[in-house]
Amino acid sequence: MPATIPNPSRSGGHFDDPFGRDDEPDNHGFDLLRVPLIGSFLSWRHSRTVLQIPVLLVSVAMIVHGLLGPSLAPKNLATVLGWVHFRGALVLVLLCAGNFFCLACPFMLVRNAMRRFIQPRFNWPRPLRNKWIPVGLFALILFSYELFSMWSSPWITAWVIVGYFAAVLVIDGLFKHAAFCKFVCPIGQFNFIAATVSPTEVAVRDHEVCDSCRTNDCIRGRREPAADLVILQRGCELALFQPAKVGNMDCTFCLDCVHACPHDNVGILSRLPASELMTDPQRSGIGFFSRRKDIAALTVVFCFGALMNAFGMVSPVYAAESWLSIKLHIHQEAPILGLLFAFFLVVEPAVLLGLAGWVTLAWAGVRRAWLPLIVRYTYALVPLGFGMWLAHYGYHFFTGLYTIVPVTQSAFVDLGWPILGDPRWTLVGLPQAIVQPIEFGFLLLGLAGSLSIVWRLAEDDSEDHALRVFTPWATVCVLLFLASLWLMTQPMDMRATIMAG
């Protein structure tokens, strides 16, 4: 992983700041690390470990209950916590705060413990230093989720968690830095993309302080003065150099940079959500978004996968699969599902984005090549995609909010230790009449965010014909919004198997 990031302060000036902060004093409205108690806690060097321990214990409980507990998904901690509460809480925290789930990641706790005994020897292979593996894994997980009906199997869910721990230990046991987080972890990539619309980011408080910094501890780590190879405090393992870092992409909120900075100059600062998608500066550890086809592909899977994931839970998917099965004389689910995924994750985005790019070039005369133009505008879809994830996961989270209570009661009863009383299976969650308007609100919020980004990009690309640039991409946004709206109004139909036999 490259750790040699050019220091703007040494090359004679700042990187271009997308939000004009270079011309203004660094004056952020809110810094979470300045909040009494919370700030002190998060600034404490062991805060991450303290947050990770309970999540690890919950993960272990999920594995044990998933493997040994009831096979019925609604009565098992693995499936209820994993597919109802974890996913819902994840997207809500990303929306309201930031990437705090990566901060509390239990996999990293186990990995850090392993690294006390095993030091990795290899660097992550240079050809793989991109997001193509996570793109494939993300799509594979969405596909497997449907094919194996993971939501309905505590056993599979438990093994997925075990597999995740194993993958982290193998990859980070072999490769240095945070290779798993940056180049493999599909959950992490989901969080990175979604966190681009979060209201906070880990960022420098005052760039002038960084200008005078000569140690770069935020990325190099704090070293033993007498022995430079001895690291007292890790710097950023994901190659994000704070003075040149823009936004939340690749940031796990691990706060290593906060602890390493000798000037106490890194905070968790407020910002306009999605503002990092409205500009295209060079980003530390990432480069230019507009040149990163791999991150654009990840964005496509994130956005169109949101629709596909919800599509798998409504009635029309069964009609579509049955129709395909009959037409193609295929009676296995995997190839039929594969065709649907290929259509929704490859063909549909290629057609929609390709056409929008072509119209933009032909009508508005933007001076960009076709593919870079598409890559640039693809990021504008993130709020829409995130709105759909919020609507979908929020639905399960809110309507099943209290189900964790009887499942936990039942788990204690199974242990022969009924301290929480008999399970109250009638405890479910908020009524659909309350949840549905919230879902629509999320979708509208996503549409508004995407349209705002498209407009900003259009203004940048063509002052004279901004509306012409805006129109095709706004059309794509509205089409996806209408598709999301249609999906959310379809009757739920959650089946573990689709094809007969």
Next chain:
Amino acid sequence: MVNASLLLLAEALAMTACHRTRPIDDAGISIQQRITPQPPRVGPASVAIQLSDAAARPVEAVRITVEADMSHPGMSPVFAEARKEKPGDYLATLNLNMGGDWVVLTHVELPGGKKLERQMDLRGVASR
């Protein structure tokens, strides 16, 4: 042709929607369950439960409750109390409020406090 094929597919789905079980527990009690309508669809569904002993004589239960959960966690379960139709025969009405796969749990309380539970998959409840 397409309609005929879809009909065949629907019938196949209905057949795989296991709607009749006949396990015998270690106390020698047989619990037969049958759900109508077939194929199952959203709305009221009748669960007919028949209890008998090893000699096929009807068995009386103190109480029978039926619970249906979706295969997806976090969804609202539905409950019903079974009423006695005739000796050994009980009937409960569940309101299946969502399409998809359901699991029906029948809780039987026998005289003397012995409890039995049966689980039955009810797949492919049609939305409309």
